[in-house]
Amino acid sequence: MSRPDLSSEKREAFLPVIARAFAEHGYRRATTAKLAEACGVRENVLYRLWPDKKAMFVATIEYMYRLSADAWSNVIAKVGPGQSAAERVLAYSSEHHGELGLYKLIFAGLTETDDPDVQKALRDMYARFHKFIAQQIAVHRDENNGKIPRNVELAAWAFVGLGTVVGIGRELELLGPVQRKNLMREMGALLLSGGD
Amino acid sequence: MSRPDLSSEKREAFLPVIARAFAEHGYRRATTAKLAEACGVRENVLYRLWPDKKAMFVATIEYMYRLSADAWSNVIAKVGPGQSAAERVLAYSSEHHGELGLYKLIFAGLTETDDPDVQKALRDMYARFHKFIAQQIAVHRDENNGKIPRNVELAAWAFVGLGTVVGIGRELELLGPVQRKNLMREMGALLLSGGD
DNA sequence: CGATACTGTAAGTGTTCACTTACTGATCTT
DNA sequence: AAGATCAGTAAGTGAACACTTACAGTATCG
Numbered sequence: 001m002s003r004p005d006l007s008s009e010k011r012e013a014f015l016p017v018i019a020r021a022f023a024e025h026g027y028r029r030a031t032t033a034k035l036a037e038a039c040g041v042r043e044n045v046l047y048r049l050w051p052d053k054k055a056m057f058v059a060t061i062e063y064m065y066r067l068s069a070d071a072w073s074n075v076i077a078k079v080g081p082g083q084s085a086a087e088r089v090l091a092y093s094s095e096h097h098g099e100l101g102l103y104k105l106i107f108a109g110l111t112e113t114d115d116p117d118v119q120k121a122l123r124d125m126y127a128r129f130h131k132f133i134a135q136q137i138a139v140h141r142d143e144n145n146g147k148i149p150r151n152v153e154l155a156a157w158a159f160v161g162l163g164t165v166v167g168i169g170r171e172l173e174l175l176g177p178v179q180r181k182n183l184m185r186e187m188g189a190l191l192l193s194g195g196d
Numbered sequence: 197m198s199r200p201d202l203s204s205e206k207r208e209a210f211l212p213v214i215a216r217a218f219a220e221h222g223y224r225r226a227t228t229a230k231l232a233e234a235c236g237v238r239e240n241v242l243y244r245l246w247p248d249k250k251a252m253f254v255a256t257i258e259y260m261y262r263l264s265a266d267a268w269s270n271v272i273a274k275v276g277p278g279q280s281a282a283e284r285v286l287a288y289s290s291e292h293h294g295e296l297g298l299y300k301l302i303f304a305g306l307t308e309t310d311d312p313d314v315q316k317a318l319r320d321m322y323a324r325f326h327k328f329i330a331q332q333i334a335v336h337r338d339e340n341n342g343k344i345p346r347n348v349e350l351a352a353w354a355f356v357g358l359g360t361v362v363g364i365g366r367e368l369e370l371l372g373p374v375q376r377k378n379l380m381r382e383m384g385a386l387l388l389s390g391g392d
Numbered sequence: 393c394g395a396t397a398c399t400g401t402a403a404g405t406g407t408t409c410a411c412t413t414a415c416t417g418a419t420c421t422t
Numbered sequence: 423a424a425g426a427t428c429a430g431t432a433a434g435t436g437a438a439c440a441c442t443t444a445c446a447g448t449a450t451c452g
Contacts, residue, residue, distance in 0.1 A: 183353050249440065
């Protein structure tokens with residue numbers, strides 16, 4: 001018995017760096033050598049913290065989800081002037097969407113979907129996002145009597161799609177910052193209201 | 197002078213097979229060996245038709261776009277009972293979305309966006325889809341007085357996003373066929389009408 | 393026919409990359 | 423201080439893969 005195990009602390013410390021590298025280069029191009037260099041260590045060290053590269057990627061997805069979820073929770077927690085929580089999240093998203101690089105990560109992951117672990121991580125992340133958004137919409141529409149109606153479920157998926165296309169537009173340089181913001185805000189409002 | 201050059205015919209003949217392989221395995225995992233095997237030839241032969249793997253991929257994206265565009269054109273050309281062309285495309289999409297495997301291809305391409313040729317191919321494809329959809333919406337709303345208003349532009353992007361999330365839902369097995377159909381149909385109708 | 397190009401087969405080649413092994417030094421517990 | 427485990431360095435290994443080269447066969451033209 002000797003020396004405490006600092007593995008989990010190391011993991012937490014490296015994750016932001018690894019996440020940045022994955023978001024920047026995608027899965028394949030983010031070689032383990034690059035990841036290690038970005039972390040300032042040898043590849044070896046990373047392999048003592050995770051069994052393989054795939055595990056690093058899955059951990060990154062979970063980390064990025066946590067980051068986004070935290071940001072949204074903060075926005076909701078703030079007491080705003082006459083806006084519903086959903087409206088505040090929408091306003092926040094239209095300003096800061098894509099800054100975390102989550103979407104590049106998702107696109108990278110979507111091409112690795114023949115790996116069951118990666119697929120599961122992505123599925124869980126999407127499902128949680130969807131659930132979160134659906135609840136926000138339901139509360140906003142004041143329809144939150146325990147059960148979320150089907151329309152809200154669908155609107156929440158459309159919302160996720162909106163976020164995705166904004167991410168793609170950013171990635172492919174099809175949409176400028178102003179367009180992205182307008183798209184998120186105006187179509188987001190339409191989905192929030194449900195056309196009423 | 198001897199023997200006519202059948203290269204372009206060969207390319208056309210191989211493209212569907214190559215497209216299928218790319219859609220099935222993504223970019224990296226669709227190795228040139230696999231592509232050749234699927235085509236029933238040696239890798240060599242493919243390299244006489246395209247300069248490199250990237251060119252095969254770009255050609256595949258263009259091919260798949262052509263396929264989708266043709267399908268939509270056919271739907272529009274058919275004279276329907278009291279439905280606008282946009283409504284017919286929507287109905288068609290909600291039934292057949294994703295069958296061509298275009299979305300897997302897009303996800304594969306999105307992780308290769310540091311390659312300018314791939315990025316350009318994707319950007320062109322998205323831009324053309326967006327333009328097409330925007331025109332359909334404009335005609336449907338009877339606002340087609342020469343210029344497409346901003347709302348319609350945004351709605352068209354949201355539409356693209358809707359298609360994308362349906363593709364993701366299919367890929368990650370988050371959405372079943374019925375859900376996908378409902379999502380496309382109901383949220384598509386909302387975007388078509390613009391909430392009026 | 394015979395020259396010229398196209399078509400297909402077979403076997404490399406050089407590189408990249410995920411992952412390993414061997415070893416040295418540091419640090420904590422008893 | 424001893425013993426054990428952790429932390430970091432350096433080099434290497436084997437496999438996968440994009441792409442090439444060399445060559446034998448064949449169809450098409452003058």
